[in-house]
Amino acid sequence: MADCYSNGLMPLAEGIRILLDKVMAVSGNELVPLAKATGRIVAQAIDCPINVPPANNSAMDGYGVRSNDCNAAVTLTCVGEALAGQPYVGAIEAGQCIRIMTGAIIPDGIDAVVMQENVTRDQQQVTLNAGVKSGQNIRLAGEDLTSGQLLFEPGHRIKPADIGLLASLGIATVTVKRKPKVALLSNGDELVEPGQPLASGQIYESNRYALAAMLKRLPLDVDEFGIIPDQPQSIRQAFSTASEYDAVISSGGVSVGDADYIKQILEEMGQIDFWKLAIKPGKPFAYGRLGNAHYFGLPGNPVSAMVTCHQLAVPALRQLTGEHSEPPLTITATTTEAIRKRPGRLDFQRGVAQRSEDGRLLVTTTGRQGSGIMSSLSNANCFLVLEQERGNIEAGEQVEVLLFDQLLS
Numbered sequence: 508m509a510d511c512y513s514n515g516l517m518p519l520a521e522g523i524r525i526l527l528d529k530v531m532a533v534s535g536n537e538l539v540p541l542a543k544a545t546g547r548i549v550a551q552a553i554d555c556p557i558n559v560p561p562a563n564n565s566a567m568d569g570y571g572v573r574s575n576d577c578n579a580a581v582t583l584t585c586v587g588e589a590l591a592g593q594p595y596v597g598a599i600e601a602g603q604c605i606r607i608m609t610g611a612i613i614p615d616g617i618d619a620v621v622m623q624e625n626v627t628r629d630q631q632q633v634t635l636n637a638g639v640k641s642g643q644n645i646r647l648a649g650e651d652l653t654s655g656q657l658l659f660e661p662g663h664r665i666k667p668a669d670i671g672l673l674a675s676l677g678i679a680t681v682t683v684k685r686k687p688k689v690a691l692l693s694n695g696d697e698l699v700e701p702g703q704p705l706a707s708g709q710i711y712e713s714n715r716y717a718l719a720a721m722l723k724r725l726p727l728d729v730d731e732f733g734i735i736p737d738q739p740q741s742i743r744q745a746f747s748t749a750s751e752y753d754a755v756i757s758s759g760g761v762s763v764g765d766a767d768y769i770k771q772i773l774e775e776m777g778q779i780d781f782w783k784l785a786i787k788p789g790k791p792f793a794y795g796r797l798g799n800a801h802y803f804g805l806p807g808n809p810v811s812a813m814v815t816c817h818q819l820a821v822p823a824l825r826q827l828t829g830e831h832s833e834p835p836l837t838i839t840a841t842t843t844e845a846i847r848k849r850p851g852r853l854d855f856q857r858g859v860a861q862r863s864e865d866g867r868l869l870v871t872t873t874g875r876q877g878s879g880i881m882s883s884l885s886n887a888n889c890f891l892v893l894e895q896e897r898g899n900i901e902a903g904e905q906v907e908v909l910l911f912d913q914l915l916s
């Protein structure tokens with residue numbers, strides 16, 4: 508538990524390791540049409556059903572020739588035409604050639620294609636220079652993919668290019684993992700849905716909207732439970748429904764305030780595996796179990812909620828969906844300004860990364876970095892990931908940068 512660490516806070520990497528250790532992919536698959544498969548996770552290995560291309564075909568518009576005829580400058584007789592979808596049928600004798608278009612099947616006898624820019628044509632007579640190599644400008648059957656080869660392993664997330672590839676192979680449906688069911692709730696008496704008038708002491712609910720927008724980009728079935736008031740009985744009621752889900756994400760009520768009941772009731776109805784991490788923002792993040800569900804208790808401050816969802820809940824949810832994902836890549840950039848930082852927590856400051864005129868990668872924070880300042884996140888295109896034990900940073904120093912992925916941009 509967190510107490511073994513010098514400051515009572517578990518390093519983020521340790522928290523992620525525990526999460527990934529505990530979360531297993533959901534069971535259950537479904538067959539979906541290709542048009543609905545983007546972003547879904549492959550459940551059964553997909554093998555290539557055909558050769559790609561299926562037959563030798565021309566890579567250029569020009570003339571199909573027999574390379575043996577073309578050892579020296581030569582004039583050939585054009586005896587026919589091959590178009591993509593309309594093959595040439597018939598024999599081709601020595602001294603003959605055919606007109607051929609890109610994608611057209613190479614007929615028997617032809618072993619090279621000469622670009623039309625490199626010939627002169629007079630009626631049926633086609634004159635070309637020497638130097639035709641057997642196989643030139645011919646795309647061979649199976650040179651891209653061979654029938655039977657493995658295309659996608661289980662755990663692969665289907666991207667737009669994959670959809671194109673699968674369609675090009677005639678595959679119309681894919682067996683994918685079922686979408687995990689996620690309950691999303693917000694907690695706090697002060698919260699009011701946007702569109703309603705605000706009374707004194709109230710603020711607009713924003714976390715559920717932001718989190719739902721982010722989670723929509725993952726293959727999840729998210730049910731929004733709305734705003735749960737700061738009353739133990741309301742929280743218990745919501746928890747008893749949510750415990751049937753695969754995962755629960757809440758924001759708010761995980762700190763030590765008098766009305767912070769979430770953690771307390773999670774402990775009562777389920778269990779807490781860890782609470783409090785050495786990250787900023789997001790220190791009071793809690794992870795545990797509630798019935799069937801993995802429970803991600805995000806802090807209420809809006810930036811903390813998004814950062815902890817992105818850094819902790821999302822890798823775990825990806826694993827729950829069955830996705831085999833790699834940790835995100837970070838890059839190094841030069842900070843344009845001095846940054847204040849106290850050692851002790853890994854800090855996810857929000858910033859803008861861009862190239863300088865001389866090609867260097869520079870990064871500048873988006874101003875005030877309080878965990879309630881959503882504009883710091885909204886104006887950013889990256890996180891500056893400032894190591895746990897690092898202190899103040901001078902302008903011109905190198906910092907680690909994590910560019911926003913498709914969940915944040």
Ligand SMILES: Nc1nc2c(c(=O)[nH]1)N[C@H]1C(S)=C(S)[C@@H](COP(=O)(O)OP(=O)(O)OC[C@H]3O[C@@H](n4cnc5c(N)ncnc54)[C@H](O)[C@@H]3O)O[C@H]1N2
Nearest residue numbers: 693695712713714715759760761762767790806807808811
């Ligand atoms: N004595 C201590 N106080 C606090 C600590 C601490 O260690 N000791 N930690 C602070 C940190 S760090 C954070 S982060 C917050 C997290 O607290 P909670 O998770 O209990 O969140 P709340 O108190 O419910 O709310 C915090 C803040 O966020 C606003 N909020 C909450 N939900 C929403 C929502 N859905 N949409 C928009 N804004 C929301 C809420 O009004 C509060 O202003 O605790 C610190 N305190």
Ligand code: MOO
Nearest residue numbers: 788789790811878
């Ligand atoms: O972690 Mo809190 O998120 O520092 O405000």
